[in-house]
Amino acid sequence: MAADKKDKKEIEVRDFFSVYSQDKVREIDARILEAQNEYDARMRQAMATAKDFVISH
Amino acid sequence: MIQNPYKIGTSELHNAIVKGMKEQFGWDDITADNKTTKLEKKYFSVLIPNLAVVVEYPYVDKVYRNSYYRYYSGKAKQVSRDCIRLSFFIDTDPSIVGNPMIHEIWEQQYRGFMILRPTELNIVGRNAISPDIYVENNFLICKTEIPAPVNGLKVEVEAFPASSQDSETMVCAETAVWATMEYFGNRYAEYSPVRPSHIIKLLKNQSFSRQLPSSGLTSEQICYLFKNMNFQPILRPVYGEESDYGMIGSFVESGIPVVLSITNYVDESYPVGDRVGHAILCIGHERVCEKSVNEVGNFEVNGINFVDYDNIKKRFVYIDDNFPAYRMDYLETPADSYKEKKWKDCKIRFASYPLYEKILLMPNSVKYMATNFLHYLKGVDDGREITLRTFLASSRSYKDYVCRNNMPREMKDMILNLYLPKFIWVVELSSRNGLIEEYSEGLLIFDSTEPKLTNLTSLELMYYNGQAVYKDNKRALKYAVNVPNVRFDSYRKNLR
Numbered sequence: 001m002a003a004d005k006k007d008k009k010e011i012e013v014r015d016f017f018s019v020y021s022q023d024k025v026r027e028i029d030a031r032i033l034e035a036q037n038e039y040d041a042r043m044r045q046a047m048a049t050a051k052d053f054v055i056s057h
Numbered sequence: 058m059i060q061n062p063y064k065i066g067t068s069e070l071h072n073a074i075v076k077g078m079k080e081q082f083g084w085d086d087i088t089a090d091n092k093t094t095k096l097e098k099k100y101f102s103v104l105i106p107n108l109a110v111v112v113e114y115p116y117v118d119k120v121y122r123n124s125y126y127r128y129y130s131g132k133a134k135q136v137s138r139d140c141i142r143l144s145f146f147i148d149t150d151p152s153i154v155g156n157p158m159i160h161e162i163w164e165q166q167y168r169g170f171m172i173l174r175p176t177e178l179n180i181v182g183r184n185a186i187s188p189d190i191y192v193e194n195n196f197l198i199c200k201t202e203i204p205a206p207v208n209g210l211k212v213e214v215e216a217f218p219a220s221s222q223d224s225e226t227m228v229c230a231e232t233a234v235w236a237t238m239e240y241f242g243n244r245y246a247e248y249s250p251v252r253p254s255h256i257i258k259l260l261k262n263q264s265f266s267r268q269l270p271s272s273g274l275t276s277e278q279i280c281y282l283f284k285n286m287n288f289q290p291i292l293r294p295v296y297g298e299e300s301d302y303g304m305i306g307s308f309v310e311s312g313i314p315v316v317l318s319i320t321n322y323v324d325e326s327y328p329v330g331d332r333v334g335h336a337i338l339c340i341g342h343e344r345v346c347e348k349s350v351n352e353v354g355n356f357e358v359n360g361i362n363f364v365d366y367d368n369i370k371k372r373f374v375y376i377d378d379n380f381p382a383y384r385m386d387y388l389e390t391p392a393d394s395y396k397e398k399k400w401k402d403c404k405i406r407f408a409s410y411p412l413y414e415k416i417l418l419m420p421n422s423v424k425y426m427a428t429n430f431l432h433y434l435k436g437v438d439d440g441r442e443i444t445l446r447t448f449l450a451s452s453r454s455y456k457d458y459v460c461r462n463n464m465p466r467e468m469k470d471m472i473l474n475l476y477l478p479k480f481i482w483v484v485e486l487s488s489r490n491g492l493i494e495e496y497s498e499g500l501l502i503f504d505s506t507e508p509k510l511t512n513l514t515s516l517e518l519m520y521y522n523g524q525a526v527y528k529d530n531k532r533a534l535k536y537a538v539n540v541p542n543v544r545f546d547s548y549r550k551n552l553r
Protein backbone atom coordinates (compact mmCIF):
# COMPACT_ATOMS: atom_id res chain seq x y z
CA MET A 1 0.00 0.00 0.00
CA ALA A 2 2.83 2.37 0.93
CA ALA A 3 4.51 1.67 -2.41
CA ASP A 4 1.20 2.29 -4.24
CA LYS A 5 0.80 5.66 -2.60
CA LYS A 6 4.36 6.60 -3.46
CA ASP A 7 3.84 5.62 -7.15
CA LYS A 8 0.57 7.46 -7.50
CA LYS A 9 1.19 10.76 -9.30
CA GLU A 10 -1.02 13.82 -9.04
CA ILE A 11 -3.29 14.45 -12.03
CA GLU A 12 -1.91 17.30 -14.13
CA VAL A 13 -4.44 19.37 -16.05
CA ARG A 14 -3.63 21.71 -18.94
CA ASP A 15 -5.59 23.60 -21.57
CA PHE A 16 -6.12 21.26 -24.50
CA PHE A 17 -5.05 23.85 -27.05
CA SER A 18 -1.81 24.53 -25.20
CA VAL A 19 -0.88 20.90 -25.87
CA TYR A 20 -2.34 20.40 -29.35
CA SER A 21 -2.07 22.88 -32.21
CA GLN A 22 -4.98 23.95 -34.42
CA ASP A 23 -3.16 22.23 -37.31
CA LYS A 24 -3.33 18.91 -35.48
CA VAL A 25 -7.06 19.47 -34.83
CA ARG A 26 -7.68 20.38 -38.49
CA GLU A 27 -5.77 17.29 -39.63
CA ILE A 28 -7.92 14.97 -37.52
CA ASP A 29 -11.13 16.84 -38.43
CA ALA A 30 -10.35 16.37 -42.14
CA ARG A 31 -10.16 12.60 -41.71
CA ILE A 32 -13.51 12.53 -39.86
CA LEU A 33 -15.22 14.68 -42.50
CA GLU A 34 -13.88 12.55 -45.33
CA ALA A 35 -15.38 9.38 -43.79
CA GLN A 36 -18.66 11.17 -43.06
CA ASN A 37 -18.97 12.63 -46.57
CA GLU A 38 -18.44 9.22 -48.13
CA TYR A 39 -21.18 7.77 -45.92
CA ASP A 40 -23.59 10.64 -46.64
CA ALA A 41 -23.16 10.32 -50.41
CA ARG A 42 -24.01 6.63 -50.29
CA MET A 43 -27.08 7.28 -48.11
CA ARG A 44 -28.44 10.00 -50.41
CA GLN A 45 -28.20 7.72 -53.41
CA ALA A 46 -29.91 4.80 -51.64
CA MET A 47 -32.77 6.83 -50.13
CA ALA A 48 -34.35 7.46 -53.53
CA THR A 49 -36.23 4.14 -53.46
CA ALA A 50 -37.83 4.38 -49.98
CA LYS A 51 -41.08 5.77 -51.37
CA ASP A 52 -41.87 2.80 -53.62
CA PHE A 53 -41.16 -0.01 -51.22
CA VAL A 54 -44.40 -1.41 -49.74
CA ILE A 55 -44.25 -3.83 -46.83
CA SER A 56 -47.35 -5.90 -46.23
CA HIS A 57 -46.52 -9.50 -45.34
CA MET B 58 -65.41 -16.81 -10.46
CA ILE B 59 -61.71 -17.67 -10.05
CA GLN B 60 -60.46 -19.79 -12.95
CA ASN B 61 -58.21 -22.77 -12.26
CA PRO B 62 -54.78 -22.98 -13.87
CA TYR B 63 -54.13 -25.89 -16.23
CA LYS B 64 -50.76 -27.53 -16.81
CA ILE B 65 -49.41 -26.65 -20.25
CA GLY B 66 -49.32 -29.54 -22.72
CA THR B 67 -52.26 -31.35 -21.14
CA SER B 68 -55.59 -32.32 -22.66
CA GLU B 69 -57.29 -30.34 -19.88
CA LEU B 70 -55.77 -27.07 -21.15
CA HIS B 71 -56.50 -28.04 -24.78
CA ASN B 72 -60.14 -28.75 -23.93
CA ALA B 73 -60.50 -25.51 -21.93
CA ILE B 74 -59.29 -23.43 -24.88
CA VAL B 75 -61.52 -25.36 -27.35
CA LYS B 76 -64.48 -24.81 -25.03
CA GLY B 77 -63.68 -21.09 -24.88
CA MET B 78 -63.50 -20.79 -28.67
CA LYS B 79 -66.81 -22.59 -29.10
CA GLU B 80 -68.60 -20.52 -26.49
CA GLN B 81 -66.96 -17.19 -27.16
CA PHE B 82 -66.23 -17.18 -30.89
CA GLY B 83 -69.13 -19.46 -31.94
CA TRP B 84 -66.73 -21.81 -33.78
CA ASP B 85 -67.60 -25.46 -34.40
CA ASP B 86 -65.76 -28.40 -32.79
CA ILE B 87 -63.42 -29.03 -35.72
CA THR B 88 -62.39 -25.38 -36.21
CA ALA B 89 -61.82 -24.83 -32.49
CA ASP B 90 -59.84 -28.06 -32.18
CA ASN B 91 -57.67 -27.28 -35.24
CA LYS B 92 -56.97 -23.73 -34.10
CA THR B 93 -56.01 -24.90 -30.61
CA THR B 94 -53.71 -27.60 -31.98
CA LYS B 95 -51.98 -25.05 -34.22
CA LEU B 96 -51.65 -22.66 -31.30
CA GLU B 97 -50.02 -25.36 -29.15
CA LYS B 98 -47.68 -26.41 -31.95
CA LYS B 99 -46.53 -22.91 -32.90
CA TYR B 100 -46.72 -20.88 -29.68
CA PHE B 101 -46.59 -23.32 -26.75
CA SER B 102 -43.78 -25.50 -28.15
CA VAL B 103 -41.26 -22.63 -27.76
CA LEU B 104 -42.07 -22.31 -24.04
CA ILE B 105 -40.56 -24.33 -21.19
CA PRO B 106 -42.65 -27.22 -19.80
CA ASN B 107 -44.25 -27.18 -16.34
CA LEU B 108 -46.07 -23.92 -16.89
CA ALA B 109 -49.58 -23.33 -15.68
CA VAL B 110 -52.12 -21.44 -17.77
CA VAL B 111 -55.27 -19.67 -16.64
CA VAL B 112 -57.97 -19.44 -19.33
CA GLU B 113 -60.40 -16.51 -18.94
CA TYR B 114 -63.26 -15.30 -21.16
CA PRO B 115 -65.09 -13.21 -22.22
CA TYR B 116 -62.20 -10.75 -22.20
CA VAL B 117 -62.32 -7.21 -23.62
CA ASP B 118 -59.01 -6.64 -25.38
CA LYS B 119 -58.37 -2.95 -26.07
CA VAL B 120 -56.60 -3.54 -29.38
CA TYR B 121 -59.00 -6.09 -30.86
CA ARG B 122 -62.07 -4.19 -29.60
CA ASN B 123 -60.77 -1.13 -31.46
CA SER B 124 -60.39 -3.16 -34.69
CA TYR B 125 -63.83 -4.67 -34.12
CA TYR B 126 -65.67 -1.35 -34.01
CA ARG B 127 -63.57 0.19 -36.80
CA TYR B 128 -63.87 -2.79 -39.15
CA TYR B 129 -65.17 -6.23 -38.12
CA SER B 130 -68.57 -5.01 -36.84
CA GLY B 131 -69.42 -3.87 -40.37
CA LYS B 132 -69.22 -7.37 -41.81
CA ALA B 133 -72.36 -9.39 -42.66
CA LYS B 134 -70.80 -12.43 -41.00
CA GLN B 135 -71.16 -12.11 -37.26
CA VAL B 136 -67.80 -11.89 -35.47
CA SER B 137 -67.45 -11.93 -31.69
CA ARG B 138 -66.31 -8.69 -30.12
CA ASP B 139 -64.76 -10.48 -27.14
CA CYS B 140 -61.55 -12.43 -26.72
CA ILE B 141 -60.02 -15.17 -24.57
CA ARG B 142 -57.04 -14.39 -22.31
CA LEU B 143 -54.39 -16.95 -21.40
CA SER B 144 -52.18 -16.10 -18.40
CA PHE B 145 -48.92 -17.95 -17.82
CA PHE B 146 -47.36 -18.91 -14.48
CA ILE B 147 -44.28 -20.85 -13.46
CA ASP B 148 -44.42 -23.67 -10.92
CA THR B 149 -48.08 -23.19 -10.12
CA ASP B 150 -49.80 -26.27 -8.92
CA PRO B 151 -53.52 -26.42 -9.79
CA SER B 152 -54.17 -27.27 -6.14
CA ILE B 153 -53.09 -23.74 -5.23
CA VAL B 154 -56.65 -22.52 -5.68
CA GLY B 155 -58.09 -22.02 -2.20
CA ASN B 156 -54.67 -21.21 -0.73
CA PRO B 157 -55.00 -17.93 1.22
CA MET B 158 -51.54 -16.88 -0.09
CA ILE B 159 -52.68 -17.17 -3.71
CA HIS B 160 -52.20 -13.46 -4.52
CA GLU B 161 -48.62 -13.30 -3.27
CA ILE B 162 -47.70 -16.53 -5.04
CA TRP B 163 -49.29 -15.47 -8.33
CA GLU B 164 -47.58 -12.08 -8.29
CA GLN B 165 -44.22 -13.83 -8.06
CA GLN B 166 -45.00 -16.58 -10.53
CA TYR B 167 -46.80 -14.58 -13.21
CA ARG B 168 -44.92 -14.61 -16.55
CA GLY B 169 -47.29 -12.93 -18.98
CA PHE B 170 -50.42 -13.19 -21.07
CA MET B 171 -51.65 -13.98 -24.58
CA ILE B 172 -54.94 -12.80 -26.08
CA LEU B 173 -56.81 -15.12 -28.44
CA ARG B 174 -59.12 -13.20 -30.80
CA PRO B 175 -61.75 -14.50 -33.24
CA THR B 176 -59.70 -13.64 -36.34
CA GLU B 177 -59.52 -17.01 -38.05
CA LEU B 178 -56.29 -16.53 -40.02
CA ASN B 179 -54.15 -15.62 -37.01
CA ILE B 180 -55.81 -15.95 -33.64
CA VAL B 181 -52.97 -14.72 -31.41
CA GLY B 182 -53.51 -11.09 -30.52
CA ARG B 183 -51.73 -8.83 -28.06
CA ASN B 184 -49.26 -10.74 -25.93
CA ALA B 185 -46.49 -9.98 -23.48
CA ILE B 186 -44.58 -13.00 -22.26
CA SER B 187 -41.43 -12.95 -20.18
CA PRO B 188 -38.33 -14.33 -21.96
CA ASP B 189 -37.79 -16.41 -18.76
CA ILE B 190 -40.28 -19.01 -19.94
CA TYR B 191 -38.92 -19.37 -23.50
CA VAL B 192 -36.76 -22.43 -24.14
CA GLU B 193 -34.22 -20.27 -26.04
CA ASN B 194 -33.59 -17.12 -24.02
CA ASN B 195 -29.84 -16.48 -23.92
CA PHE B 196 -30.35 -12.94 -25.19
CA LEU B 197 -30.51 -9.31 -24.08
CA ILE B 198 -33.52 -7.24 -25.18
CA CYS B 199 -35.48 -4.04 -24.58
CA LYS B 200 -38.08 -4.84 -21.93
CA THR B 201 -40.73 -2.94 -20.08
CA GLU B 202 -43.20 -3.68 -17.32
CA ILE B 203 -46.67 -4.37 -18.69
CA PRO B 204 -49.62 -4.55 -16.31
CA ALA B 205 -52.43 -7.09 -16.64
CA PRO B 206 -55.07 -8.54 -14.31
CA VAL B 207 -55.57 -12.27 -13.73
CA ASN B 208 -58.71 -13.43 -11.97
CA GLY B 209 -59.10 -9.78 -10.90
CA LEU B 210 -55.60 -9.59 -9.40
CA LYS B 211 -53.38 -6.83 -10.86
CA VAL B 212 -49.98 -8.24 -11.81
CA GLU B 213 -47.06 -7.14 -14.04
CA VAL B 214 -44.76 -8.83 -16.50
CA GLU B 215 -41.40 -7.60 -17.81
CA ALA B 216 -41.47 -8.34 -21.52
CA PHE B 217 -41.63 -6.85 -25.01
CA PRO B 218 -45.18 -6.57 -26.41
CA ALA B 219 -46.06 -8.58 -29.52
CA SER B 220 -49.02 -9.64 -31.66
CA SER B 221 -49.68 -11.62 -34.82
CA GLN B 222 -51.22 -9.65 -37.67
CA ASP B 223 -54.97 -10.05 -38.17
CA SER B 224 -54.26 -9.49 -41.92
CA GLU B 225 -57.18 -7.04 -42.32
CA THR B 226 -56.88 -4.10 -39.91
CA MET B 227 -53.20 -4.63 -39.16
CA VAL B 228 -50.53 -6.29 -41.28
CA CYS B 229 -46.84 -6.49 -40.45
CA ALA B 230 -46.04 -2.79 -40.81
CA GLU B 231 -48.88 -1.57 -38.58
CA THR B 232 -48.16 -4.35 -36.07
CA ALA B 233 -44.49 -3.30 -35.85
CA VAL B 234 -45.52 0.33 -35.24
CA TRP B 235 -48.12 -0.75 -32.70
CA ALA B 236 -45.58 -2.94 -30.80
CA THR B 237 -43.03 -0.10 -30.79
CA MET B 238 -45.55 2.32 -29.31
CA GLU B 239 -46.81 -0.26 -26.82
CA TYR B 240 -43.21 -0.60 -25.61
CA PHE B 241 -42.41 3.13 -25.45
CA GLY B 242 -45.87 4.00 -24.09
CA ASN B 243 -45.51 1.57 -21.20
CA ARG B 244 -41.92 2.63 -20.47
CA TYR B 245 -41.72 6.42 -20.92
CA ALA B 246 -44.13 9.21 -19.99
CA GLU B 247 -43.43 11.09 -23.28
CA TYR B 248 -45.18 8.43 -25.40
CA SER B 249 -48.56 6.70 -25.51
CA PRO B 250 -49.63 3.27 -26.78
CA VAL B 251 -51.77 3.42 -29.93
CA ARG B 252 -54.82 1.56 -31.28
CA PRO B 253 -55.24 0.41 -34.90
CA SER B 254 -57.77 3.20 -35.63
CA HIS B 255 -55.24 5.78 -34.44
CA ILE B 256 -52.72 4.54 -37.01
CA ILE B 257 -55.38 4.71 -39.76
CA LYS B 258 -56.37 8.24 -38.74
CA LEU B 259 -52.79 9.50 -38.77
CA LEU B 260 -52.28 8.17 -42.30
CA LYS B 261 -55.59 9.44 -43.66
CA ASN B 262 -54.08 12.46 -45.44
CA GLN B 263 -51.21 10.34 -46.74
CA SER B 264 -53.42 7.73 -48.42
CA PHE B 265 -54.92 8.05 -51.89
CA SER B 266 -57.15 4.97 -51.67
CA ARG B 267 -59.10 3.13 -48.96
CA GLN B 268 -57.09 2.09 -45.92
CA LEU B 269 -59.02 -1.04 -44.90
CA PRO B 270 -58.41 -3.87 -45.44
CA SER B 271 -54.79 -2.90 -45.04
CA SER B 272 -52.48 -3.41 -47.98
CA GLY B 273 -49.35 -2.44 -46.05
CA LEU B 274 -47.28 0.68 -45.60
CA THR B 275 -44.12 2.07 -47.14
CA SER B 276 -41.00 2.63 -45.05
CA GLU B 277 -41.61 6.37 -45.39
CA GLN B 278 -45.14 5.96 -43.96
CA ILE B 279 -43.72 4.09 -40.96
CA CYS B 280 -41.41 7.03 -40.30
CA TYR B 281 -44.29 9.46 -40.85
CA LEU B 282 -46.27 7.62 -38.15
CA PHE B 283 -43.37 7.82 -35.69
CA LYS B 284 -43.00 11.52 -36.46
CA ASN B 285 -46.63 12.02 -35.47
CA MET B 286 -46.18 10.01 -32.28
CA ASN B 287 -43.70 12.36 -30.60
CA PHE B 288 -40.50 10.99 -32.15
CA GLN B 289 -37.99 12.56 -34.51
CA PRO B 290 -37.42 9.39 -36.52
CA ILE B 291 -34.85 8.71 -39.20
CA LEU B 292 -35.05 6.32 -42.15
CA ARG B 293 -31.85 4.79 -43.47
CA PRO B 294 -31.25 2.41 -46.38
CA VAL B 295 -29.37 -0.81 -45.61
CA TYR B 296 -27.03 -1.99 -48.36
CA GLY B 297 -25.57 -4.95 -46.56
CA GLU B 298 -22.37 -3.16 -45.55
CA GLU B 299 -20.84 -3.43 -42.08
CA SER B 300 -21.59 0.24 -41.36
CA ASP B 301 -25.31 -0.30 -42.13
CA TYR B 302 -25.57 -3.23 -39.74
CA GLY B 303 -23.37 -1.34 -37.27
CA MET B 304 -25.90 1.47 -37.11
CA ILE B 305 -28.72 -0.99 -36.35
CA GLY B 306 -26.47 -2.66 -33.75
CA SER B 307 -25.61 0.63 -32.01
CA PHE B 308 -29.24 1.73 -31.72
CA VAL B 309 -30.37 -1.70 -30.50
CA GLU B 310 -27.49 -1.62 -27.98
CA SER B 311 -28.96 1.74 -26.92
CA GLY B 312 -32.29 0.10 -26.04
CA ILE B 313 -34.11 1.54 -29.07
CA PRO B 314 -36.22 -0.94 -31.08
CA VAL B 315 -35.64 -0.57 -34.84
CA VAL B 316 -38.26 -1.35 -37.52
CA LEU B 317 -36.58 -3.27 -40.33
CA SER B 318 -38.14 -3.43 -43.79
CA ILE B 319 -37.00 -6.65 -45.44
CA THR B 320 -37.45 -7.90 -48.99
CA ASN B 321 -36.25 -10.71 -51.23
CA TYR B 322 -36.03 -8.63 -54.43
CA VAL B 323 -33.89 -5.71 -55.44
CA ASP B 324 -34.74 -5.74 -59.15
CA GLU B 325 -37.28 -7.19 -61.60
CA SER B 326 -35.52 -10.55 -61.91
CA TYR B 327 -37.14 -12.13 -58.83
CA PRO B 328 -40.41 -14.01 -59.72
CA VAL B 329 -43.36 -11.66 -59.13
CA GLY B 330 -45.42 -14.27 -57.25
CA ASP B 331 -42.61 -14.95 -54.79
CA ARG B 332 -41.80 -11.35 -53.88
CA VAL B 333 -41.92 -10.56 -50.17
CA GLY B 334 -41.98 -7.18 -48.42
CA HIS B 335 -42.12 -7.52 -44.65
CA ALA B 336 -41.55 -5.48 -41.47
CA ILE B 337 -39.96 -6.84 -38.31
CA LEU B 338 -38.92 -5.15 -35.13
CA CYS B 339 -35.35 -5.65 -33.91
CA ILE B 340 -35.27 -5.45 -30.09
CA GLY B 341 -32.03 -7.05 -28.91
CA HIS B 342 -29.38 -9.66 -29.57
CA GLU B 343 -28.03 -12.90 -28.22
CA ARG B 344 -25.22 -12.68 -25.64
CA VAL B 345 -21.87 -12.64 -27.37
CA CYS B 346 -19.67 -15.68 -26.77
CA GLU B 347 -15.90 -15.94 -26.49
CA LYS B 348 -15.64 -17.63 -29.89
CA SER B 349 -17.47 -14.87 -31.79
CA VAL B 350 -15.49 -12.12 -30.00
CA ASN B 351 -12.21 -13.79 -30.91
CA GLU B 352 -13.27 -14.39 -34.51
CA VAL B 353 -14.30 -10.85 -35.44
CA GLY B 354 -11.82 -9.00 -37.66
CA ASN B 355 -10.29 -5.62 -36.86
CA PHE B 356 -9.83 -2.47 -38.95
CA GLU B 357 -7.10 0.11 -38.93
CA VAL B 358 -7.45 3.88 -38.64
CA ASN B 359 -4.12 5.68 -39.09
CA GLY B 360 -2.03 3.07 -37.36
CA ILE B 361 -4.42 2.02 -34.57
CA ASN B 362 -6.31 -1.28 -34.83
CA PHE B 363 -9.94 -1.28 -33.74
CA VAL B 364 -12.54 -3.98 -33.13
CA ASP B 365 -16.16 -2.83 -33.31
CA TYR B 366 -18.57 -4.67 -30.98
CA ASP B 367 -21.28 -4.11 -33.61
CA ASN B 368 -19.29 -6.21 -36.11
CA ILE B 369 -19.28 -9.29 -33.85
CA LYS B 370 -21.33 -12.05 -35.44
CA LYS B 371 -24.45 -12.51 -33.33
CA ARG B 372 -28.09 -13.26 -33.87
CA PHE B 373 -30.51 -10.42 -33.24
CA VAL B 374 -33.89 -10.81 -31.54
CA TYR B 375 -37.01 -9.86 -33.48
CA ILE B 376 -40.68 -9.29 -32.92
CA ASP B 377 -42.11 -10.78 -36.12
CA ASP B 378 -45.90 -11.03 -36.44
CA ASN B 379 -45.59 -14.38 -38.24
CA PHE B 380 -43.75 -15.96 -35.28
CA PRO B 381 -43.90 -16.18 -31.47
CA ALA B 382 -42.02 -13.29 -29.81
CA TYR B 383 -38.21 -13.26 -29.63
CA ARG B 384 -37.36 -14.98 -32.92
CA MET B 385 -33.58 -14.91 -33.55
CA ASP B 386 -31.60 -14.56 -36.79
CA TYR B 387 -28.50 -12.75 -38.05
CA LEU B 388 -28.95 -9.28 -39.57
CA GLU B 389 -27.51 -10.58 -42.85
CA THR B 390 -30.26 -13.25 -43.08
CA PRO B 391 -33.13 -11.73 -41.09
CA ALA B 392 -35.76 -14.30 -42.17
CA ASP B 393 -33.69 -17.47 -42.01
CA SER B 394 -36.13 -19.02 -39.49
CA TYR B 395 -38.79 -19.24 -42.20
CA LYS B 396 -39.09 -22.54 -44.09
CA GLU B 397 -39.63 -21.22 -47.62
CA LYS B 398 -36.78 -20.08 -49.86
CA LYS B 399 -38.54 -16.85 -50.82
CA TRP B 400 -38.40 -15.80 -47.17
CA LYS B 401 -34.87 -17.05 -46.57
CA ASP B 402 -33.77 -14.85 -49.50
CA CYS B 403 -34.91 -11.71 -47.67
CA LYS B 404 -32.42 -8.97 -46.80
CA ILE B 405 -32.89 -5.75 -44.82
CA ARG B 406 -33.50 -2.81 -47.16
CA PHE B 407 -34.52 0.00 -44.84
CA ALA B 408 -34.37 0.66 -41.14
CA SER B 409 -36.71 3.11 -39.37
CA TYR B 410 -35.36 4.46 -36.09
CA PRO B 411 -37.86 6.02 -33.65
CA LEU B 412 -35.58 8.54 -31.95
CA TYR B 413 -36.08 11.00 -29.14
CA GLU B 414 -36.18 14.54 -30.53
CA LYS B 415 -32.75 15.63 -29.34
CA ILE B 416 -30.67 12.76 -30.69
CA LEU B 417 -28.99 14.58 -33.57
CA LEU B 418 -25.63 12.82 -33.61
CA MET B 419 -25.56 9.47 -35.44
CA PRO B 420 -23.55 6.41 -34.35
CA ASN B 421 -21.47 6.20 -37.52
CA SER B 422 -20.28 9.79 -36.88
CA VAL B 423 -19.57 8.89 -33.24
CA LYS B 424 -17.37 6.02 -34.41
CA TYR B 425 -15.52 8.20 -36.97
CA MET B 426 -14.78 10.69 -34.19
CA ALA B 427 -13.85 8.08 -31.57
CA THR B 428 -11.38 6.26 -33.84
CA ASN B 429 -9.73 9.55 -34.85
CA PHE B 430 -9.84 11.44 -31.53
CA LEU B 431 -7.87 8.63 -29.86
CA HIS B 432 -4.88 9.82 -31.92
CA TYR B 433 -4.69 12.83 -29.58
CA LEU B 434 -3.63 10.54 -26.75
CA LYS B 435 0.00 9.57 -26.30
CA GLY B 436 1.21 5.98 -26.44
CA VAL B 437 -1.97 4.60 -27.98
CA ASP B 438 -0.43 3.78 -31.38
CA ASP B 439 1.82 1.04 -29.95
CA GLY B 440 0.26 -1.78 -31.98
CA ARG B 441 -2.43 -2.59 -29.45
CA GLU B 442 -5.98 -3.45 -30.46
CA ILE B 443 -8.80 -1.32 -29.01
CA THR B 444 -12.41 -2.53 -28.92
CA LEU B 445 -15.33 -0.11 -29.24
CA ARG B 446 -18.83 -0.59 -27.82
CA THR B 447 -21.12 2.30 -28.85
CA PHE B 448 -24.49 3.12 -27.32
CA LEU B 449 -26.81 5.89 -26.22
CA ALA B 450 -27.62 6.39 -22.56
CA SER B 451 -29.63 8.96 -20.70
CA SER B 452 -27.19 11.12 -18.76
CA ARG B 453 -29.17 10.42 -15.56
CA SER B 454 -28.87 6.64 -15.96
CA TYR B 455 -25.22 6.99 -16.89
CA LYS B 456 -24.35 9.15 -13.88
CA ASP B 457 -26.25 6.72 -11.65
CA TYR B 458 -24.15 3.90 -13.12
CA VAL B 459 -20.97 5.94 -12.52
CA CYS B 460 -21.91 6.52 -8.86
CA ARG B 461 -22.33 2.80 -8.31
CA ASN B 462 -19.37 1.75 -10.46
CA ASN B 463 -15.96 0.47 -9.34
CA MET B 464 -14.05 3.11 -11.36
CA PRO B 465 -11.54 5.32 -9.46
CA ARG B 466 -12.76 8.35 -7.55
CA GLU B 467 -10.95 10.79 -9.87
CA MET B 468 -12.78 9.37 -12.89
CA LYS B 469 -16.13 9.49 -11.10
CA ASP B 470 -15.60 13.17 -10.23
CA MET B 471 -14.61 13.98 -13.79
CA ILE B 472 -17.78 12.37 -15.24
CA LEU B 473 -20.19 13.54 -12.53
CA ASN B 474 -19.02 17.15 -13.00
CA LEU B 475 -19.76 17.10 -16.74
CA TYR B 476 -22.66 19.27 -17.91
CA LEU B 477 -24.49 16.72 -20.06
CA PRO B 478 -27.64 16.79 -22.23
CA LYS B 479 -30.53 14.35 -21.70
CA PHE B 480 -28.92 11.73 -23.95
CA ILE B 481 -25.24 11.02 -24.52
CA TRP B 482 -23.36 8.70 -26.84
CA VAL B 483 -20.87 6.52 -24.99
CA VAL B 484 -18.04 4.58 -26.60
CA GLU B 485 -16.51 2.08 -24.20
CA LEU B 486 -12.90 1.14 -24.93
CA SER B 487 -11.49 -2.20 -23.97
CA SER B 488 -9.89 -5.40 -25.31
CA ARG B 489 -11.41 -8.61 -26.67
CA ASN B 490 -11.13 -10.05 -23.17
CA GLY B 491 -12.92 -6.97 -21.84
CA LEU B 492 -15.85 -7.60 -24.17
CA ILE B 493 -16.10 -11.19 -22.97
CA GLU B 494 -15.77 -10.34 -19.27
CA GLU B 495 -17.76 -7.09 -19.57
CA TYR B 496 -15.18 -4.59 -18.34
CA SER B 497 -13.86 -1.36 -19.89
CA GLU B 498 -10.51 0.41 -19.77
CA GLY B 499 -11.53 3.76 -21.17
CA LEU B 500 -14.43 5.67 -22.67
CA LEU B 501 -15.57 8.58 -24.78
CA ILE B 502 -18.72 10.57 -24.08
CA PHE B 503 -20.37 12.67 -26.81
CA ASP B 504 -23.19 15.21 -26.66
CA SER B 505 -26.06 13.66 -28.71
CA THR B 506 -27.56 17.14 -29.35
CA GLU B 507 -24.45 18.33 -31.21
CA PRO B 508 -24.18 17.04 -34.80
CA LYS B 509 -21.04 19.12 -35.54
CA LEU B 510 -18.10 16.76 -36.04
CA THR B 511 -15.18 19.21 -36.12
CA ASN B 512 -13.09 20.98 -33.48
CA LEU B 513 -14.03 18.40 -30.79
CA THR B 514 -17.35 20.26 -30.39
CA SER B 515 -19.46 17.25 -29.43
CA LEU B 516 -16.79 15.56 -27.28
CA GLU B 517 -17.52 15.80 -23.57
CA LEU B 518 -14.90 13.38 -22.28
CA MET B 519 -12.27 10.99 -23.54
CA TYR B 520 -10.43 8.83 -21.04
CA TYR B 521 -7.88 6.15 -21.91
CA ASN B 522 -4.32 5.09 -21.23
CA GLY B 523 -3.87 7.35 -18.19
CA GLN B 524 -4.96 10.49 -20.04
CA ALA B 525 -8.21 12.42 -20.30
CA VAL B 526 -9.61 15.14 -22.54
CA TYR B 527 -12.72 16.74 -21.11
CA LYS B 528 -14.77 19.92 -20.88
CA ASP B 529 -14.55 21.69 -17.54
CA ASN B 530 -17.45 23.54 -15.90
CA LYS B 531 -16.74 26.59 -18.13
CA ARG B 532 -16.93 24.32 -21.22
CA ALA B 533 -13.19 24.80 -21.84
CA LEU B 534 -11.38 21.78 -23.25
CA LYS B 535 -8.78 20.34 -20.87
CA TYR B 536 -6.09 17.70 -21.23
CA ALA B 537 -5.11 15.70 -18.14
CA VAL B 538 -2.32 13.21 -17.51
CA ASN B 539 -1.62 10.79 -14.64
CA VAL B 540 -5.29 9.80 -14.59
CA PRO B 541 -5.63 6.37 -12.88
CA ASN B 542 -5.52 3.61 -15.45
CA VAL B 543 -7.87 0.83 -14.30
CA ARG B 544 -10.53 -1.56 -15.46
CA PHE B 545 -14.15 -0.90 -14.55
CA ASP B 546 -17.49 -2.65 -15.10
CA SER B 547 -19.21 -1.92 -18.43
CA TYR B 548 -22.58 -0.15 -18.66
CA ARG B 549 -25.28 -2.80 -19.16
CA LYS B 550 -28.54 -1.01 -18.41
CA ASN B 551 -30.03 -0.59 -21.90
CA LEU B 552 -30.72 -4.24 -22.64
CA ARG B 553 -31.78 -6.78 -20.05
